[in-house]
Amino acid sequence: MLNIAIDGPAGAGKSTVAKLLAKQLNIIYLDTGAMYRAIALKAIEQGVDVSDTDALSVLLEDTDIDISYVDEQQHVLLDGRDVTDIIRTPQISDGASKVAAIPAVRLKLVELQRRIARMHDVVMDGRDIGTFVLPNADVKFYLTASIEERAKRRLEEMRAKGYEHSLDDVKDDIRARDKNDSEREFAPLRKADDAILIDSTDKTVDEVVEEMLPFIRIASIKGKT
Ligand code: CDP
Numbered sequence: 284m285l286n287i288a289i290d291g292p293a294g295a296g297k298s299t300v301a302k303l304l305a306k307q308l309n310i311i312y313l314d315t316g317a318m319y320r321a322i323a324l325k326a327i328e329q330g331v332d333v334s335d336t337d338a339l340s341v342l343l344e345d346t347d348i349d350i351s352y353v354d355e356q357q358h359v360l361l362d363g364r365d366v367t368d369i370i371r372t373p374q375i376s377d378g379a380s381k382v383a384a385i386p387a388v389r390l391k392l393v394e395l396q397r398r399i400a401r402m403h404d405v406v407m408d409g410r411d412i413g414t415f416v417l418p419n420a421d422v423k424f425y426l427t428a429s430i431e432e433r434a435k436r437r438l439e440e441m442r443a444k445g446y447e448h449s450l451d452d453v454k455d456d457i458r459a460r461d462k463n464d465s466e467r468e469f470a471p472l473r474k475a476d477d478a479i480l481i482d483s484t485d486k487t488v489d490e491v492v493e494e495m496l497p498f499i500r501i502a503s504i505k506g507k508t
C-alpha cells in the first residue's frame with residue numbers, strides 16, 4: 284500500500300494539497316481532522332465539556348465514527364449521521380483541538396486511521412500522521428506557512444462562505460490551536476525527523492503539489508522493489 288502523510292498547522296494548505304494529490308494519483312484522501320471535529324460536535328450537542336477526560340471517555344464508548352466516499356468526496360458519519368458539512372465552524376475547530384488532547388479520543392480514531400491505511404493507498408493529513416499514526420509511511424511531508432498567510436487564507440475561505448470575521452480574530456484562533464496542538468503531551472504536532480519540510484507561504488497550491496510529486500514517485504518506485 285502507498286501511504287502518504289501530510290502534517291502541519293491549521294491553514295498550511297494540507298487538505299487542499301492532499302485532495303489534489305489523491306486525485307492525480309487516483310488514491311483516496313483521508314482528512315483525519317474531520318474525525319476529531321465529529322467527536323467535538325457530539326460533545327457540544329450533548330452538553331459535555333470538551334476538556335473533561337472522564338466525561339469524554341464515557342461518551343466515546345457509545346460513539347461510532349465512520350468514513351465513506353461519495354463521488355470521491357469524504358463523508359464523516361457520526362453514529363450513522365452524515366455530519367460532513369456542519370463540522371466546519373470556528374466553535375467546532377476549537378472543540379476539536381480540545382478533544383484531540385485526550386489520549387482515549389486519539390487512540391480510538393488512530394485505530395480507524397491505521398485500518399484505512401492498511402486497506403487502501405491513501406494520502407492522509409493531520410497533525411500526528413508522520414510521527415504517530417503512520418510512522419512507516421512511504422513519504423512524509425510537513426507543510427507550513429507563516430501565521431499571517433494562514434490566517435489570510437482562512438479569512439478568505441470564511442468570506443467565501445458568507446461569514447464575516449476580523450483577521451485578528453482568525454489569527455488568534457489559529458494561534459491558540461497551534462499552541463494546543465503542539466504543546467499537548469500525547470502525539471503533539473511536530474515535524475517527523477524524516478518528513479520533507481515545505482513552506483507554502485509564497486507558493487501556489489499547484490507549486491506545492493509539483494514540489495511533492497517527485498518525492499512520491501521515488502517512494503512508490505521503492506515500495507514496488
Ligand atoms: O488543511 P489546512 O488547514 O492545512 O489548510 P486548507 O484547509 O487546505 O486551507 C488552505 C487554504 O489556503 C485553501 O483555501 C487554499 O486554497 C489556500 N492555499 C493553499 O492551500 N495553499 C497555498 N499554497 C496557497 C493557498
Ligand code: CDP
Pocket residue numbers: 292293294298315316317319320376379380381383408409410411412460464
Ligand atoms: O483544517 P484545520 O487545519 O483547521 O483543522 P483540522 O485538520 O480539521 O483539525 C481540527 C483539529 O483537530 C486540530 O486543530 C487538531 O487539534 C485536531 N487534529 C489532531 O489533533 N490530529 C489530527 N491528526 C488531525 C486533527
